[in-house]
Amino acid sequence: MSDQAHMRTEHDLAPGEEEQHSVGTRILGYVVGLVLALLLTATSFFIAGTDLVWQPSIPVALIVLAIAQMGVHLVFFLHITTGPDNTNNVLALAFGLLVVFLVVGGTVWIMAHLNANMPAMDQIMPMRR
Amino acid sequence: MLGKLDWSAIPFDQPIPLIAGAVVLVGILAVLAWVVVKGHLPYLWHEWITSVDHKRIGVMYILLASVMLLRGGSDAIMMRIQQAVAYQSQGYLPPEHYNQIFSAHGTIMIFFVAMPFVIGLMNLIVPLQLGVRDVAFPTLNSVGFWLTATGALLVNLSLVIGEFARTGWLAFPPLSELSYSPGVGVDYYAWSLQISGVGTLVAGINLVTTVLKLRTKGMNYLRMPMFCWTTLASNLLIVAAFPILTATLAMLLLDRYLGFHFFTNEAGGNVMMFMNLIWAWGHPEVYILVLPAFGIFSEVVSTFSGKALFGYRSMVLATMAICVISFMVWLHHFFTMGAGPDVNAIFGIASMIIAIPTGVKIYNWLFTMYGGRIRFETPMLWSIGFMVTFIIGGLTGVLVAVPPADFILHNSMFLVAHFHNVIIGGVLFGAFAGFEYWFPKAFGFRLNDRWGKLAFWFTFLGFYVTFIPLYVAGMLGMTRRMQHYDVAAWRPWMLVAAVGMAVLTIGVICQIMQLVVSIRNREALRDHTGDPWDGRSLEWATSSPPPVFNFAFNPDVRGEDAYWDLKAHAKQQSLQHDAPEYHDIEMPRNSPTGFVCAFFATVMGFALIWHIWWMVILGGIGAFATFVVFAWRDHDEYVIPAEEVAAIDRVNLEERRSLVSMAGTV
Numbered sequence: 013m014s015d016q017a018h019m020r021t022e023h024d025l026a027p028g029e030e031e032q033h034s035v036g037t038r039i040l041g042y043v044v045g046l047v048l049a050l051l052l053t054a055t056s057f058f059i060a061g062t063d064l065v066w067q068p069s070i071p072v073a074l075i076v077l078a079i080a081q082m083g084v085h086l087v088f089f090l091h092i093t094t095g096p097d098n099t100n101n102v103l104a105l106a107f108g109l110l111v112v113f114l115v116v117g118g119t120v121w122i123m124a125h126l127n128a129n130m131p132a133m134d135q136i137m138p139m140r141r
Numbered sequence: 142m143l144g145k146l147d148w149s150a151i152p153f154d155q156p157i158p159l160i161a162g163a164v165v166l167v168g169i170l171a172v173l174a175w176v177v178v179k180g181h182l183p184y185l186w187h188e189w190i191t192s193v194d195h196k197r198i199g200v201m202y203i204l205l206a207s208v209m210l211l212r213g214g215s216d217a218i219m220m221r222i223q224q225a226v227a228y229q230s231q232g233y234l235p236p237e238h239y240n241q242i243f244s245a246h247g248t249i250m251i252f253f254v255a256m257p258f259v260i261g262l263m264n265l266i267v268p269l270q271l272g273v274r275d276v277a278f279p280t281l282n283s284v285g286f287w288l289t290a291t292g293a294l295l296v297n298l299s300l301v302i303g304e305f306a307r308t309g310w311l312a313f314p315p316l317s318e319l320s321y322s323p324g325v326g327v328d329y330y331a332w333s334l335q336i337s338g339v340g341t342l343v344a345g346i347n348l349v350t351t352v353l354k355l356r357t358k359g360m361n362y363l364r365m366p367m368f369c370w371t372t373l374a375s376n377l378l379i380v381a382a383f384p385i386l387t388a389t390l391a392m393l394l395l396d397r398y399l400g401f402h403f404f405t406n407e408a409g410g411n412v413m414m415f416m417n418l419i420w421a422w423g424h425p426e427v428y429i430l431v432l433p434a435f436g437i438f439s440e441v442v443s444t445f446s447g448k449a450l451f452g453y454r455s456m457v458l459a460t461m462a463i464c465v466i467s468f469m470v471w472l473h474h475f476f477t478m479g480a481g482p483d484v485n486a487i488f489g490i491a492s493m494i495i496a497i498p499t500g501v502k503i504y505n506w507l508f509t510m511y512g513g514r515i516r517f518e519t520p521m522l523w524s525i526g527f528m529v530t531f532i533i534g535g536l537t538g539v540l541v542a543v544p545p546a547d548f549i550l551h552n553s554m555f556l557v558a559h560f561h562n563v564i565i566g567g568v569l570f571g572a573f574a575g576f577e578y579w580f581p582k583a584f585g586f587r588l589n590d591r592w593g594k595l596a597f598w599f600t601f602l603g604f605y606v607t608f609i610p611l612y613v614a615g616m617l618g619m620t621r622r623m624q625h626y627d628v629a630a631w632r633p634w635m636l637v638a639a640v641g642m643a644v645l646t647i648g649v650i651c652q653i654m655q656l657v658v659s660i661r662n663r664e665a666l667r668d669h670t671g672d673p674w675d676g677r678s679l680e681w682a683t684s685s686p687p688p689v690f691n692f693a694f695n696p697d698v699r700g701e702d703a704y705w706d707l708k709a710h711a712k713q714q715s716l717q718h719d720a721p722e723y724h725d726i727e728m729p730r731n732s733p734t735g736f737v738c739a740f741f742a743t744v745m746g747f748a749l750i751w752h753i754w755w756m757v758i759l760g761g762i763g764a765f766a767t768f769v770v771f772a773w774r775d776h777d778e779y780v781i782p783a784e785e786v787a788a789i790d791r792v793n794l795e796e797r798r799s800l801v802s803m804a805g806t807v
Contacts, residue, residue: 100353111381114468115421119414121484122472126413128481 045088052081144752145325150303155238161215162301191731193279194689195264198286200583202261203576205286209253209293214649216246218642221607225639227625228632239624240307241326245296247310248330251426252337253293255564258572259433260289260344263372266579267348269680269687270366272357272696272703277350279729280771285343287739292337295746299329303750306330309622311419312393314404314412319397327397328750331390336742338387345379348372357679359698363457366678366702367443367450370457371436374464375429381468382425389418416475424471428463430564434571435460435502438524441574442506444674445521446513449702452505459498459505466495476547485544492542496535503528518674519593523574526601530566534559537612555615558608565604573600573652581673585685586666592655600648607641610634669796677705684793690726690781693790723783723790730779734771738764 056077059070086092092101152158176182189197219242223232234242268276276282299305306326308317317327352373356365393415395401402408404415443450450456472480472488506528515521537559541547550556573596581587614634619626659666672681682704683692700706745760747753 107377108381110465111468115385118469118471119417119421122417122480123411123414125480125484126478128479128484130479 041088045084048084048088049081052077052084056081142753144748144754146302146751146753150325150751151301152304157219157234157238158300165297166301187731190736191283191733193275193283193729193731193735195268195276195279195282196583196687196691198282199261199263199265202257202264202286202289205290205293206254206256206258206261206572209249209257211649212297213246213249213254214646216242216249218646220246221635221639221642224623224626224635227623228629228635229627230625232625234624236624237304237307240622241305243622244306244309244312244326244330245299248306248334249293249296250564251310251430252334253289253296255430255568255572256341257289257293259375259430259568260341260348262437262572262575262579263348263368263375263433264344265583266575266680267369267372268351268355269582269683269691270369270678271352271355272360272679272682272692272698273351273355274691274695274726275355275729276347277355278347280732280734280777281343282347283732283735284738285340285347285735287735288340288343288742289337291739291743291746292333292340294743295329295333295336295750298747299326303329311423313419314393314396314410314415315406317393318405320405325750327393331394331397332746332749335387335390335394336746338383338390341379342383342387345376345383348376349380352376357692357695357698360703363454364698364701364703366436367439367453367456367460368433368436368678370460371432371439374460375432377464378425378429378432378467382422382429385418385422386426389415389422392418413478416478417471420471420474421468423474425467427563428467430568431571432460432463434527434568434575437571437575437578438506438527439502440678441520441524441578442509443702444578444676445516445518445524446510447516447675448509448513449677449705450505451508451511452501453701455501456505459501462498463495466491466498470495473542473547476544477551482544489542489544489547493539496539496542499535503532518577519588519590519597520574520578520674522594522597523570523577526597527566527570527574530570530601530604531563534562534566538563550615552621553615554611554619554621557621558611558615561608561611565608573597578674579680581668582671582680582685582687584663585668586659586663587668587673589655589659589662589666592651592658596648596651596655598648599644599651603641603644603646603648605641606644607638610637610641614638671793671796672704677702679703682707684789684796688789688793690728690786693723693726693786693793694721723787725783726781726786727778728781730777732771732774732777734767737767741767 056074059065059073059077065073086105090101092098092105094102176185189201192198219234220239223234223239226232227234232239264276264282268274296305303325306312306317306322306329308322308327308330312327312330315321317330352365352369392401392403396403396405396410402410404410404412406412439450439456470488470492472484473492476485476489506524537555541550541556541559577588577593611634614631617628617630617634619628619631668685671684671687673685674681679692679696679698680687682696696703696707741760741763743760745757745764748756748760
């Protein structure tokens with residue numbers, strides 16, 4: 013399948029296939045990613061235990077940090093870029109996110125409404141003998 | 142030592158499964174003995190069982206589906222007879238047996254007939270249509286097939302050893318929980334689906350990657366044949382949806398094996414969550430099955446109308462729209478669960494919206510036929526039969542998508558009639574159309590026309606006689622899965638449905654006869670051209686059956702309907718190629734990885750069902766070791782020398798040239 017392999021590198025890259033960068037540049041990328049990831053993790057642990065910020069904002073801050081963490085992983089470790097050779101990966105990621113959003117969001121919404129046809133608890137209680 | 146397994150697992154007191162099991166066992170042993178005595182075993186092992194050739198794997202998928210279709214069909218016949226006779230009596234099937242039969246029927250027909258049939262056709266045809274030599278991951282493909290076969294084997298094993306689930310094809314809790322189903326039936330169900338589910342996921346990943354990454358020169362997205370587009374959409378859905386099924390069944394298994402409380406009645410479990418999750422997979426599953434069928438009809442209608450597909454781009458758009466919207470409608474399977482008018486209304490409207498892209502497709506097929514010179518060959522008959530039948534099924538579907546109507550029709554025979562209407566009329570007719578259409582490509586000879594048309598007419602009419610009465614019975618208030626009943630008004634409709642089942646059975650017999658007759662007359666039916674239907678896409682550009690490398694040269698594509706273009710050019714210039722320069726071709730080596738992996742998966746699955754823990758560990762280690770051995774392989778490709786390629790391709794070119802010159806004189 014040599015001609016196909018050749019064709020592939022001409023047009024776009026399969027997931028996991030690297031463009032020919034020097035080893036130094038690649039290591040630098042991973043190191044930057046690692047430092048950022050560690051920084052975000054450390055910040056999360058710090059914020060969770062601190063009383064320096066307004067308490068109710070802590071969960072929001074943790075969510076923001078978690079999303080940033082995902083971004084770091086996607087960019088530095090999974091090499092999702094906006095380049096034209098990466099359209100498939102970006103689209104696959106978008107489709108995945110959409111499905112997760114639909115299924116998780118839909119589930120939460122459905123499960124929260126399951127008792128819509130039931131009388132409220134204070135009406136049920138007097139019915140019991 | 143043997144967990145829950147002892148002699149009481151064999152149902153000596155029930156003659157039907159025992160006799161059926163014995164007959165099947167004798168049949169299998171007879172075939173095996175014949176294979177061994179005739180010395181076909183090495184051929185079978187080297188050319189089929191260990192094959193990583195996508196065409197061979199596709200054929201094996203379809204063979205598996207066909208065999209399981211007979212099993213699922215036998216279940217259907219038994220159910221129809223039971224409901225025909227069980228008026229104010231117990232019928233001939235005791236309730237616990239009847240419950241196993243309808244559960245097995247649904248499970249088998251969806252997971253081991255419809256799924257392998259469409260995956261088999263996709264495997265067989267998509268690389269040929271894309272003009273490439275193989276799929277992206279050939280060995281993984283083989284693993285996927287054999288894991289699917291493992292699931293099928295475990296389901297059939299339950300006939301003789303132990304029992305199958307009595308819970309319906311989706312094993313709803315709390316009935317499927319340990320307290321209400323203490324036997325091994327649900328475990329057989331869950332483990333066979335877990336194992337075959339891995340196989341399906343693997344097949345999905347493989348086909349998505351193939352369509353996205355391996356296309357021949359010039360085959361950009363908007364030049365791909367429609368079947369490749371629907372394959373892409375369907376496999377994207379597999380990749381997105383099957384993990385939900387796996388996770389849901391895993392939670393049910395944790396409940397059953399380790400005393401968790403995800404879906405139990407007590408300790409904070411919530412059965413509604415199971416319905417929600419299983420249908421979040423279950424609805425996309427419907428489109429996983431029917432989208433490839435839509436692709437097949439697109440190919441067939443365009444070929445036999447002698448026209449390019451009408452509205453190709455709108456068809457692509459409709460396919461991808463269905464792909465996304467199919468994840469927004471799952472609640473319509475449980476409107477009655479009580480989510481209230483807001484939620485029900487939104488999901489009801491979404492369900493009606495998904496009918497729009499489907500309608501677009503129907504109009505595109507009609508306009509493709511309009512003004513075309515239609516040849517009513519067997520695949521075309523199945524396609525036209527599909528359009529009529531599927532529209533009726535679609536209309537009753539829009540009806541049950543209206544929540545107030547659904548409250549009346551939910552779990553009635555009307556629903557049973559509706560989903561058989563779309564699955565038989567859509568998926569099965571599509572699978573048969575694809576089977577008739579691509580059979581000459583796979584084996585190099587056509588199928589007998591007369592028996593094919595008889596099979597179509599008997600199946601088509603038999604379908605209506607069987608399922609229209611079920612609509613009526615549903616309207617009269619009959620619920621599904623009844624082992625017996627006392628309402629006189631339902632009786633005549635059940636009798637008519639049983640007659641319809643007989644007609645359907647004749648259809649199946651015609652289908653088998655067609656195969657037998659065609660194989661006996663294969664020399665007369667031989668197709669030398671590789672293009673028996675005057676096709677339009679690249680699978681017809683190579684010989685039938687295609688050589689192992691599919692194409693001596695990866696074709697160069699300049700527009701939609703790639704092969705039609707090539708033919709048109711060749712006719713215009715009465716083109717005689719100079720002898721092209723051939724190159725060596727590297728192909729992946731065959732590998733027993735899939736078969737060995739599936740063997741250990743079978744051992745592990747069986748042991749898990751019967752709680753034989755040492756055997757579970759053994760099977761697990763075996764499967765992992767197989768994987769390690771495969772990962773450390775040294776040679777994964779072999780070279781077909783240029784001379785051999787040239788020799789094979791010259792024969793193909795000769796045939797084709799005489800065809801072109803003949804066409805040129807007309």
